[in-house]
Amino acid sequence: MEHGRSRRKTPEPEKCRDPYLRCAFHGAAQTALGVAGSALLAHSPQGCEYLVNNAFAWQACDYMEVITLCTKLCVDEIVHGGEELLERTILEAKDLPISALFVLSACGPEIVGDDIVAVCETLQPELKFRLIPIECAGFRGSQYDGIDIALDAMLKHLVNRSGEKIPNSVCLIAPHANANPTWIADLDWVKGVLAQMGIRVVATLTHRTPLAELEHAASAEASLLLSHDAGQKAADHLSAAHGIEQVCGGIPLPIGMTNTERWLTALGERFDAQKTAESMVVEGERMAMATCRRKWPMARFFYRTPAAIVADATVGIPLVRFVTEDMEMTPDLVALYTSQRSVRDLLERELDDLDLAPTVVYGTDVYRTRQALAETKPKVVFGSTIERHASEGLGVSHVVEVVKMMRQFRMIDREYFGYTGILDLFECVQNEWTMAWRSREKRYEARW
Amino acid sequence: MKQIAIYGKGGIGKSTIASNLSAALNEMGQTVMQVGCDPKRDSTRILAGGRFIPAVLEEHREKLRVGKDEYAIDLDRIVYRSPGGIYLVEAGGPEPGVGCAGRGVLTALQILKDLDAFETYGIDVAIYDVLGDVVCGGFSMPIREGFAREIYLVCSGGFMSIYAANNIARAVQRLGLRGDTGLAGIVCNSNGDEALERAVIPAFAQRLGTAFVQFVPRSPVIQAGEMEGRAVVEYAPDSREAEIFRNLARAILANDTRVIPTPIAELAELETMYREHLVKK
Numbered sequence: 203m204e205h206g207r208s209r210r211k212t213p214e215p216e217k218c219r220d221p222y223l224r225c226a227f228h229g230a231a232q233t234a235l236g237v238a239g240s241a242l243l244a245h246s247p248q249g250c251e252y253l254v255n256n257a258f259a260w261q262a263c264d265y266m267e268v269i270t271l272c273t274k275l276c277v278d279e280i281v282h283g284g285e286e287l288l289e290r291t292i293l294e295a296k297d298l299p300i301s302a303l304f305v306l307s308a309c310g311p312e313i314v315g316d317d318i319v320a321v322c323e324t325l326q327p328e329l330k331f332r333l334i335p336i337e338c339a340g341f342r343g344s345q346y347d348g349i350d351i352a353l354d355a356m357l358k359h360l361v362n363r364s365g366e367k368i369p370n371s372v373c374l375i376a377p378h379a380n381a382n383p384t385w386i387a388d389l390d391w392v393k394g395v396l397a398q399m400g401i402r403v404v405a406t407l408t409h410r411t412p413l414a415e416l417e418h419a420a421s422a423e424a425s426l427l428l429s430h431d432a433g434q435k436a437a438d439h440l441s442a443a444h445g446i447e448q449v450c451g452g453i454p455l456p457i458g459m460t461n462t463e464r465w466l467t468a469l470g471e472r473f474d475a476q477k478t479a480e481s482m483v484v485e486g487e488r489m490a491m492a493t494c495r496r497k498w499p500m501a502r503f504f505y506r507t508p509a510a511i512v513a514d515a516t517v518g519i520p521l522v523r524f525v526t527e528d529m530e531m532t533p534d535l536v537a538l539y540t541s542q543r544s545v546r547d548l549l550e551r552e553l554d555d556l557d558l559a560p561t562v563v564y565g566t567d568v569y570r571t572r573q574a575l576a577e578t579k580p581k582v583v584f585g586s587t588i589e590r591h592a593s594e595g596l597g598v599s600h601v602v603e604v605v606k607m608m609r610q611f612r613m614i615d616r617e618y619f620g621y622t623g624i625l626d627l628f629e630c631v632q633n634e635w636t637m638a639w640r641s642r643e644k645r646y647e648a649r650w
Numbered sequence: 651m652k653q654i655a656i657y658g659k660g661g662i663g664k665s666t667i668a669s670n671l672s673a674a675l676n677e678m679g680q681t682v683m684q685v686g687c688d689p690k691r692d693s694t695r696i697l698a699g700g701r702f703i704p705a706v707l708e709e710h711r712e713k714l715r716v717g718k719d720e721y722a723i724d725l726d727r728i729v730y731r732s733p734g735g736i737y738l739v740e741a742g743g744p745e746p747g748v749g750c751a752g753r754g755v756l757t758a759l760q761i762l763k764d765l766d767a768f769e770t771y772g773i774d775v776a777i778y779d780v781l782g783d784v785v786c787g788g789f790s791m792p793i794r795e796g797f798a799r800e801i802y803l804v805c806s807g808g809f810m811s812i813y814a815a816n817n818i819a820r821a822v823q824r825l826g827l828r829g830d831t832g833l834a835g836i837v838c839n840s841n842g843d844e845a846l847e848r849a850v851i852p853a854f855a856q857r858l859g860t861a862f863v864q865f866v867p868r869s870p871v872i873q874a875g876e877m878e879g880r881a882v883v884e885y886a887p888d889s890r891e892a893e894i895f896r897n898l899a900r901a902i903l904a905n906d907t908r909v910i911p912t913p914i915a916e917l918a919e920l921e922t923m924y925r926e927h928l929v930k931k
Contacts, residue, residue: 277753277757278710278714278719278757280749280750280753281707281710281744281749281750281753281754281757282707282710282711282714282744282745282748282749282754283744283745283748283749285748313750314748314749314750314753315747315748315749316748
């Protein structure tokens with residue numbers, strides 16, 4: 203047999219284009235599983251159920267309380283469509299003691315045209331619980347896009363339009379769109395601050411959120427976005443459809459001294475709780491500094507060390523100021539997982555304000571991160587386990603694993619937000635500094 | 651067993667060519683199975699006396715509805731034997747508006763394979779009549795999965811039919827790298843402008859690196875046979891047209907060459923080639 207053209211070259215093996223983020227289906231599952239007393243039905247092949255399991259862990263769901271279902275699509279449903287199977291599966295779940303069933307569609311059924319919205323509308327009269335279809339095929343984008351898609355579906359299907367505004371109240375948006383693996387502690391810290399300021403949380407979108415909370419989300423006076431990566435569309439919708447004003451918009455989330463102070467002050471001003479905010483700042487800074495005096499963190503050894511930040515925007519953007527001001531390092535590289543306009547604007551404002559000009563990579567993947575690390579040659583990287591491998595052989599002395607650690611077990615949630623959060627981050631730096639001295643290479647080189 | 655696939659622009663006459671080819675091969679003593687790979691399931695209509703035969707995916711869907719799988723399908727219900735002795739199969743497709751027809755065609759072919767249809771009927775030549783164009787990856791699956799080994803392109807002197815053939819050649823080039831599949835030749839099904847076609851189609855075939863196999867003229871005999879629900883070798887066995895299809899059948903039986911084509915990458919180049927022959931005419 204003749205060949206008209208030679209085979210295409212295979213990509214060079216060192217080019218790892220692995221994305222940091224999972225797909226939209228995963229983000230939607232993360233969001234749906236944050237609604238208490240509900241169940242999730244994945245209209246997908248069974249492999250996608252893995253993403254649901256992962257989202258289940260991210261929301262710290264209890265398997266005794268939360269049910270997940272899957273239509274387990276096979277080739278027959280791709281050929282003929284899977285609407286009949288979806289109908290059967292929903293009807294099999296009709297006696298479950300739940301308040302809502304979220305139906306999530308994966309790539310396969312959306313490609314072949316399954317209409318989950320029509321199926322849900324048809325079956326709704328037969329069911330005691332609410333059916334909420336979320337068209338979140340993985341190809342629609344990253345997990346952060348999936349969070350936006352799911353929030354949009356929830357707000358449009360579940361939030362009641364009527365209802366009076368509750369004074370001094372907020373709706374918290376997208377606390378789970380955060381690469382801090384213990385983000386639930388960040389949310390708890392925010393709730394604690396709000397309680398001290400006398401601000402009521404009407405609804406959290408989403409974490410252990412009862413359906414009734416979601417239904418009354420429109421009665422909040424303000425919205426508070428807890429992510430720079432997702433949720434802005436939900437905040438905009440609440441503003442446009444329900445007149446809910448967004449507070450602390452355009453300010454980096456409260457990681458580090460200055461960011462925390464700015465965020466608390468803006469919150470206090472909006473809710474007429476300036477004095478409370480002021481005392482929280484004073485007491486927080488005193489506690490953080492007193493603790494540092496007593497515990498002697500080794501942060502001082504990193505003075506003016508070239509550093510890189512590789513994270514999502516939620517953690518990454520506030521870290522720029524933390525690394526610069528609190529750690530007194532020099533950020534030479536900022537690589538963020540996402541790239542939307544709001545992320546670019548916020549980071550550029552921060553860099554201008556700090557008078558910094560690092561290399562910036564938006565929407566980075568593992569290969570681009572490694573290339574950027576090779577070019578900028580930082581000594582310290584604030585990132586994840588992935589950068590520990592991606593920086594191999596590049597002369598990076600320390601990788602401070604602050605985001606989305608893989609295969610590491612976290613029993614206790616610890617926040618990055620606020621003043622205790624600063625100490626938690628110092629602790630990460632300190633432990634990395636100590637562990638570097640215990641490296642195998644250095645141990646064998648040492649004279650015993 | 652020889653496995654050939656007929657591709658080409660929609661409406662170019664693939665089913666006409668495939669059916670008449672099947673009939674000519676059958677007349678030569680070959681055991682032939684023609685498989686229509688189009689959800690419209692009209693490939694075998696001429697050979698079935700002008701009727702539509704039941705489709706594999708229809709039967710598949712019925713079995714699924716009663717909780718059974720493809721192994722419950724009986725070959726007798728999906729393979730139809732024409733009065734002339736040609737085995738006919740229509741893949742069919744899902745209900746309009748749902749499912750994936752491309753994947754459906756592959757499923758139908760897989761069912762035939764799993765049920766040992768080719769061995770059961772002792773098939774010498776399988777002819778896959780694939781729908782209009784390789785509109786998505788699904789419709790290239792007969793090539794990708796190795797059901798079709800020799801690809802024949804059908805085109806006329808119309809520019810868009812050559813454009814479509816070039817696109818299909820691109821799919822063959824891509825998929826041919828996977829295994830023992832390649833382009834075996836081009837058949838011209840004339841639209842009436844013979845002078846142009848006799849110039850441009852051989853040149854196009856040469857440019858793709860393949861053979862120009864047969865010229866089939868526009869003829870009222872072929873159309874009359876279609877209207878009667880009969881192939882030309884049966885309807886007008888002594889006609890010039892019948893001899894043309896016999897020649898085509900002989901050429902295909904004798905052929906053992908297939909190439910990975912070299913399609914034209916730029917539309918401008920294709921247009922230039924076409925214009926050159928248009929001027930010469």
